[in-house]
Amino acid sequence: xxxxxxxxxxxxxxxxxxxxxxxxxxxxxxxxxxxxxxxxxxxxxxxxxxxxxxxxxxxxxxxxxxxxxxxxxxxxxxxxxxxxxxxxxxxxxxxxxxxxxxxxxxxxxxxxxxxxxxxxxxxxxxxxxxxxxxxxxxxxxxxxxxxxxxxxxxxxxxxxxxxxxxxxxxxxxxxxxxxxxxxxxxxxxxxxxxxxxxxxxxxxxxxxxxxxxxxxxxxxxxxxxxxxxxxxxxxxxxxxxxxxxxxxxxxxxxxxxxxxxxxxxxxxxxxxxxxxxxxxxxxxxxxxxxxxxxxxxxxxxxxxxxxxxxxxxxxxxxxxxxxxxxxxxxxxxxxxxxxxxxxxxxxxxxxxxxxxxxxxxxxxxxxxxxxxxxxxxxxxxxxxxxxxxxxxxxxxxxxxxxxxxxxxxxxxxxxxxxxxxxxxxxxxxxxxx
Amino acid sequence: xxxxxxxxxxxxxxxxxxxxxxxxxxxxxxxxxxxxxxxxxxxxxxxxxxxxxxxxxxxxxxxxxxxxxxxxxxxxxxxxxxxxxxxxxxxxxxxxxxxxxxxxxxxxxxxxxxxxxxxxxxxxxxxxxxxxxxxxxxxxxxxxxxxxxxxxxxxxxxxxxxxxxxxxxxxxxxxxxxxxxxxxxxxxxxxxxxxxxxxxxxxxxxxxxxxxxxxxxxxxxxxxxxxxxxxxxxxxxxxxxxxxxxxxxxxxxxxxxxxxxxxxxxxxxxxxxxxxxxxxxxxxxxxxxxxxxxxxxxxxxxxxxxxxxxxxxxxxxxxxxxxxxxxxxxxxxxxxxxxxxxxxxxxxxxxxxxxxxxxxxxxxxxxxxxxxxxxxxxxxxxxxxxxxxxxxxxxxxxxxxxxxxxxxxxxxxxxxxxxxxxxxxxxxxxxxxxxxxxxxxxxxxxxxxxxxxxxxxxxxxxxxxxxxxxxxxxxxxxxxxxxxxxxxxxxxxxxxxxxxxxxxxxxxxxxxxxxxx
Numbered sequence: 001x002x003x004x005x006x007x008x009x010x011x012x013x014x015x016x017x018x019x020x021x022x023x024x025x026x027x028x029x030x031x032x033x034x035x036x037x038x039x040x041x042x043x044x045x046x047x048x049x050x051x052x053x054x055x056x057x058x059x060x061x062x063x064x065x066x067x068x069x070x071x072x073x074x075x076x077x078x079x080x081x082x083x084x085x086x087x088x089x090x091x092x093x094x095x096x097x098x099x100x101x102x103x104x105x106x107x108x109x110x111x112x113x114x115x116x117x118x119x120x121x122x123x124x125x126x127x128x129x130x131x132x133x134x135x136x137x138x139x140x141x142x143x144x145x146x147x148x149x150x151x152x153x154x155x156x157x158x159x160x161x162x163x164x165x166x167x168x169x170x171x172x173x174x175x176x177x178x179x180x181x182x183x184x185x186x187x188x189x190x191x192x193x194x195x196x197x198x199x200x201x202x203x204x205x206x207x208x209x210x211x212x213x214x215x216x217x218x219x220x221x222x223x224x225x226x227x228x229x230x231x232x233x234x235x236x237x238x239x240x241x242x243x244x245x246x247x248x249x250x251x252x253x254x255x256x257x258x259x260x261x262x263x264x265x266x267x268x269x270x271x272x273x274x275x276x277x278x279x280x281x282x283x284x285x286x287x288x289x290x291x292x293x294x295x296x297x298x299x300x301x302x303x304x305x306x307x308x309x310x311x312x313x314x315x316x317x318x319x320x321x322x323x324x325x326x327x328x329x330x331x332x333x334x335x336x337x338x339x340x341x342x343x344x345x346x347x348x349x350x351x352x353x354x355x356x357x358x359x360x361x362x363x364x365x366x367x368x369x370x371x372x373x374x375x376x377x378x379x380x381x382x383x384x385x386x387x388x389x390x391x392x393x394x395x396x397x398x399x400x401x402x403x404x405x406x407x408x409x410x411x412x413x414x415x416x417x418x419x420x421x422x423x424x425x426x427x428x429x430x431x432x433x
Numbered sequence: 434x435x436x437x438x439x440x441x442x443x444x445x446x447x448x449x450x451x452x453x454x455x456x457x458x459x460x461x462x463x464x465x466x467x468x469x470x471x472x473x474x475x476x477x478x479x480x481x482x483x484x485x486x487x488x489x490x491x492x493x494x495x496x497x498x499x500x501x502x503x504x505x506x507x508x509x510x511x512x513x514x515x516x517x518x519x520x521x522x523x524x525x526x527x528x529x530x531x532x533x534x535x536x537x538x539x540x541x542x543x544x545x546x547x548x549x550x551x552x553x554x555x556x557x558x559x560x561x562x563x564x565x566x567x568x569x570x571x572x573x574x575x576x577x578x579x580x581x582x583x584x585x586x587x588x589x590x591x592x593x594x595x596x597x598x599x600x601x602x603x604x605x606x607x608x609x610x611x612x613x614x615x616x617x618x619x620x621x622x623x624x625x626x627x628x629x630x631x632x633x634x635x636x637x638x639x640x641x642x643x644x645x646x647x648x649x650x651x652x653x654x655x656x657x658x659x660x661x662x663x664x665x666x667x668x669x670x671x672x673x674x675x676x677x678x679x680x681x682x683x684x685x686x687x688x689x690x691x692x693x694x695x696x697x698x699x700x701x702x703x704x705x706x707x708x709x710x711x712x713x714x715x716x717x718x719x720x721x722x723x724x725x726x727x728x729x730x731x732x733x734x735x736x737x738x739x740x741x742x743x744x745x746x747x748x749x750x751x752x753x754x755x756x757x758x759x760x761x762x763x764x765x766x767x768x769x770x771x772x773x774x775x776x777x778x779x780x781x782x783x784x785x786x787x788x789x790x791x792x793x794x795x796x797x798x799x800x801x802x803x804x805x806x807x808x809x810x811x812x813x814x815x816x817x818x819x820x821x822x823x824x825x826x827x828x829x830x831x832x833x834x835x836x837x838x839x840x841x842x843x844x845x846x847x848x849x850x851x852x853x854x855x856x857x858x859x860x861x862x863x864x865x866x867x868x869x870x871x872x873x874x875x876x877x878x879x880x881x882x883x884x885x886x887x888x889x890x891x892x893x894x895x896x897x898x899x900x901x902x903x904x905x906x907x908x909x910x911x912x913x914x915x916x917x918x919x920x921x922x923x924x925x926x927x928x929x930x931x932x933x934x935x936x937x938x939x940x941x942x943x944x945x946x947x948x949x950x
Binding site: 218249253279285291303367 | 679731805
């Protein structure tokens with residue numbers, strides 16, 4: 001389809017109906033020639049250039065971004081340049097660092113005597129009583145191996161029947177993940193990992209987390225949520241949540257019996273894993289929209305619990321971002337779109353599983369393509385000033401129209417202003433705290 | 434005059450009392466009343482007054498009223514035979530064709546319509562009952578018996594007697610049929626709340642409420658809906674549904690308005706249906722599996738509920754109560770011998786016991802209920818009640834004002850009267866306008882609209898207790914996209930313009946069509 005025909009098709013089918021933005025001379029560069037990216041850049045009339053040319057907007061891989069910001073490269077960005085990663089995004093996206101940062105954040109709040117760090121006793125569904133943070137208990141108990149091995153063993157002994165999940169810190173898409181329900185299995189693994197046949201494994205660190213063995217099931221199947229979160233600044237924190245997330249379903253009925261412990265199609269919802277299962281359906285790809293999840297929960301569980309769940313997810317996202325905001329290199333040329341993976345348990349409590357700094361832009365289905373096209377379109381309209389030309393001096397306060405399908409999660413700058421104007425001289429509870 | 438009226442009321446009451454004695458709830462209801470009479474609340478001196486009062490307090494009053502309401506609704510006003518002989522003839526022929534096709538599929542596949550399931554297969558099926566998607570069946574050779582487009586072809590040949598035909602009228606119009614349908618103005622009188630522009634759910638939930646004490650329309654509707662649900666009086670709930678139900682109350686309200694609440698009796702009946710699925714292998718089971726696979730399993734809105742749907746649809750086929758309810762509206766099902774069973778009265782079964790032969794997409798009548806009910810039994814009874822009250826009319830030929838023929842005619846008339854330019858455009862490009870909307874009508878838009886929109890549409894079906902909203906919505910969508918339709922001239926391209934309804938907001942579109950210009 002040529003450009004003109006596409007335009008007609010777009011208006012005809014009424015689905016993706018964004019108005020064509022006026023042409024302006026923006027030079028973009030990209031490491032990923034994904035169609036959802038390219039079609040968005042083309043529709044804006046942008047001009048593609050190479051990485052060594054004068055670019056204004058770079059959709060880069062995390063590696064390129066790190067290189068650009070490294071001292072050796074000596075590259076200095078000008079005011080009309082933007083890039084889609086923060087240089088040390090791994091503070092959020094590496095499994096071990098995320099855990100470390102959240103633990104530190106909670107400790108800091110506790111030390112300040114902040115009510116947010118209040119602790120409470122909770123009864124696990126296995127029956128034992130444990131002490132947890134009342135408001136900040138949103139990641140499963142996690143340790144980094146081999147460093148925290150002794151701490152892990154101590155925790156393990158408290159409830160020896162529970163299952164744990166091992167994930168290599170630096171890998172994604174479900175590679176290298178396995179479940180453990182006996183300490184001996186872990187010991188065996190660590191012995192094998194140190195043999196000369198696996199020299200690469202011995203260097204790698206793992207996180208081990210309590211496995212959520214009571215996930216919410218729909219139609220008997222397990223799923224996780226993929227939500228998209230856009231951050232345009234960490235200090236002050238400015239973050240937006242994309243309304244069009246989706247649930248990723250396992251193709252096989254959920255089953256915690258021992259025989260199925262090694263069947264990863266039961267446990268892992270990653271599309272890259274599920275795709276290889278015999279029952280993968282390429283029409284829907286095992287994906288259901290978050291709006292339909294909400295509809296289902298409201299219809300079958302009621303409104304109050306559904307609202308509470310969605311509020312808890314926003315809460316979780318905001319605090320995971322606050323946990324890293326002090327360590328992030330808050331470069332004003334940067335923005336980043338994170339893929340949040342969340343699992344909901346059968347008590348309708350959400351758990352943060354991990355954060356991805358380069359969520360997949362590959363489209364597995366038609367709806368997927370529409371969603372990702374909108375995502376990119378909305379990201380561009382939020383991060384760019386209204387004239388559509390990258391400029392780091394703009395105030396990063398997008399209009400309601402520019403938000404598209406994004407909802408404002410938190411904007412500390414706006415909150416501060418609100419406090420100053422609405423309640424002069426009075427201390428006010430922060431809306432999202 | 435007064436006395437005649439009173440006499441008539443008395444006669445009606447007597448008739449009702451007789452009828453209620455035949456209903457399944459009678460025994461337990463009578464027991465409850467007897468218990469009440471024996472209680473100290475009811476006084477001998479003032480028997481009538483105190484009993485009525487006590488019945489109100491115990492909720493028996495509402496129960497009795499609801500029973501009468503549901504009974505009255507099952508009494509069809511059209512018990513007479515179809516007045517149009519040509520239609521009944523066509524209907525019989527169509528039924529014969531379906532039966533023939535079933536039989537020939539059976540002989541092609543060298544199987545029989547009904548046979549006993551071997552024990553091993555029964556065990557396997559029973560074990561996998563909750564995950565029938567893993568039940569291995571080779572369905573490659575099974576084809577749906579018919580699809581909406583086949584049914585449409587049949588409808589298009591209904592010529593009737595044609596006294597009013599003019600030469601310049603195309604042959605395909607339903608207008609040849611001497612049936613009465615409403616005009617848009619008459620519809621405005623039916624959907625009076627909508628045409629008056631009253632605030633409806635599904636337009637903008639955050640719209641400010643006009644009732645003091647509520648911030649938004651949604652909050653107001655939820656609060657009112659909760660009170661209505663507690664009251665539990667079916668006619669009031671029906672009235673409430675006219676302006677749309679919040680999703681969180683819908684499951685309950687639909688059940689109440691249709692009288693499909695679950696008691697132990699219903700659960701055990703459902704288990705009986707399950708048992709008969711396990712025992713007898715009907716050829717139709719394969720068609721049901723195939724249909725769920727072709728529709729729900731491939732649909733991103735419903736694939737999650739696949740396993741629930743197998744159970745519900747299989748049980749539906751075994752439910753002979755459906756056939757009893759619909760006697761006279763669904764033709765004469767086949768009687769077949771169950772192979773492998775000793776010859777006796779029990780070895781012959783109606784095929785299928787429900788009398789309903791599914792077409793391609795039949796499962797879609799049930800899928801939206803998955804967003805309301807987790808439990809297969811609850812889902813089953815509300816779906817079944819919906820089917821008996823409404824859906825069967827969409828795939829059987831009849832002259833009923835809510836039947837598919839009348840709905841097609843209504844659509845045609847509405848289009849001609851209200852969108853004359855579109856009508857002419859369709860004439861010019863020689864496309865029958867019903868072709869582009871027929872599958873919407875036949876499936877009540879299920880699988881075409883996103884579930885949230887669909888549920889709002891079905892609220893209106895329950896609220897106004899009629900299906901005329903379906904052709905009206907078809908018209909409204911065409912009207913909304915007419916500029917694009919004007920630009921194309923093939924059926925394929927018109928279909929392409931209408932293929933994606935994911936951006937349609939049903940309620941505002943309908944209200945706009947109903948509000949006076």
